[in-house]
Amino acid sequence: xxxxxxxxxxxxAFNYIALGLLALVTCYPxxxxxxxxxxxxxxxxxxxxxxxxxxxxxxxxIEIFKKNDLTGPVTISLGRTVFGTLLTLIGCAMLAFGLxxxxxxxxxxxxxxxxxxxxxxxxxxxxxxxxxxLNLLNTFWIYIIPGMINAFFLVLIKTYFEQLPPELEEAxxxxxxxxxxxxxxxxxxxxxxxxATITIFAAVGQWNNWMDNLLYNTRQELMTLQLMLLRFLQSxxxxxxxxxxxxxxxxxxxxxxxxxxxxxxxxxxxxxFLVYPFLQRYFVKGIMxxxxxx
Numbered sequence: 001x002x003x004x005x006x007x008x009x010x011x012x013a014f015n016y017i018a019l020g021l022l023a024l025v026t027c028y029p030x031x032x033x034x035x036x037x038x039x040x041x042x043x044x045x046x047x048x049x050x051x052x053x054x055x056x057x058x059x060x061x062i063e064i065f066k067k068n069d070l071t072g073p074v075t076i077s078l079g080r081t082v083f084g085t086l087l088t089l090i091g092c093a094m095l096a097f098g099l100x101x102x103x104x105x106x107x108x109x110x111x112x113x114x115x116x117x118x119x120x121x122x123x124x125x126x127x128x129x130x131x132x133x134l135n136l137l138n139t140f141w142i143y144i145i146p147g148m149i150n151a152f153f154l155v156l157i158k159t160y161f162e163q164l165p166p167e168l169e170e171a172x173x174x175x176x177x178x179x180x181x182x183x184x185x186x187x188x189x190x191x192x193x194x195x196a197t198i199t200i201f202a203a204v205g206q207w208n209n210w211m212d213n214l215l216y217n218t219r220q221e222l223m224t225l226q227l228m229l230l231r232f233l234q235s236x237x238x239x240x241x242x243x244x245x246x247x248x249x250x251x252x253x254x255x256x257x258x259x260x261x262x263x264x265x266x267x268x269x270x271x272x273f274l275v276y277p278f279l280q281r282y283f284v285k286g287i288m289x290x291x292x293x294x
Contacts, residue, residue: 030269037061037262041255060263063255068232070225077207077225080143081271084206085199091148092198093191096158097183111158118151124215131216142216143206143224153198160194161187204272229264233257 036048040055048054064070095114099107122130136142164187172182188195210226217223 033262033265037259037266039259041259044259045256060255060259061267064229064232064260064263064267068228070228072221073223073225073228076140076143076222079140080224081203081206084144084147085202087144087148088150088153088202089195089198092150092153093157093188093195094183095149096154097161097179097187099154099158100161101179111154114149114151114154128215137216138219138222139217140222142212143209146212147202147206150202153201156198157191157194160191164190200276203275207271208268226268229268233260233264 032048032050035051035053036044037060038053038056038058039049040057041060043054098104099111101107104110131137131142131146134145136145168186168190169182172186177185208226210224210230213222213224213227
């Protein structure tokens with residue numbers, strides 16, 4: 001092994017310190033939110049702890065679960081995340097694969113039309129009318145079907161497919177394989193990095209989305225976790241918005257709007273933190289390879 005020079009060791013040490021500080025700056029905000037949510041609300045009002053929870057307490061989470069039946073909203077949010085992500089992967093991958101084939105009729109106009117949706121939006125009223133005409137209002141499928149084709153995902157997957165060795169497809173077709181067999185047996189297995197990347201994007205988008213619930217779905221049993229927690233937070237904030245009343249009753253308050261915000265943030269973010277580590281090793285490779293050429 002070559003002996004490292006003093007300048008190289010100094011450079012490496014500087015890199016480790018800089019990256020360590022960057023990681024700390026990136027991760028600390030969530031850590032602060034976590035310890036704030038686990039502290040006694042009465043003790044952190046105006047004087048939060050920055051290292052450890054102050055008088056460890058679960059009162060914030062108890063309050064949220066006590067006043068809200070989370071079973072239904074959690075089920076809806078998990079269901080839309082799982083099914084929405086799966087169908088988005090299938091829809092975008094199949095369309096992207098078809099658009100890479102010269103035999104596909106009008107493939108260039110179709111591709112341009114889909115990409116244009118990244119820059120041109122019809123607006124809220126036309127979208128609402130479209131959902132009404134498709135009978136998707138107040139149904140679970142309003143969370144799934146409109147997002148099955150995403151222009152950004154389509155561009156990434158199509159670019160990745162175009163970089164696969166064409167000899168593999170040619171050999172399979174010579175053996176009698178159909179396009180669907182090539183897609184299912186060859187293209188998809190070789191596209192794990194970009195598919196994992198799209199899975200992260202799609203799953204996070206589905207899990208965090210509440211606007212479609214607010215606009216298109218009024219059925220209580222189809223409410224998502226995010227919208228339910230948002231309404232709970234708003235109701236608590238409104239009940240405590242009088243500053244004079246808050247100051248007078250501060251010593252007797254069990255919770256505060258800020259502590260509720262912190263706790264709700266933790267509840268919403270934790271599922272993403274649990275999924276991301278399993279797909280992280282594919283993420284950088286997939287996003288780089290899929291974006292090399294457009």
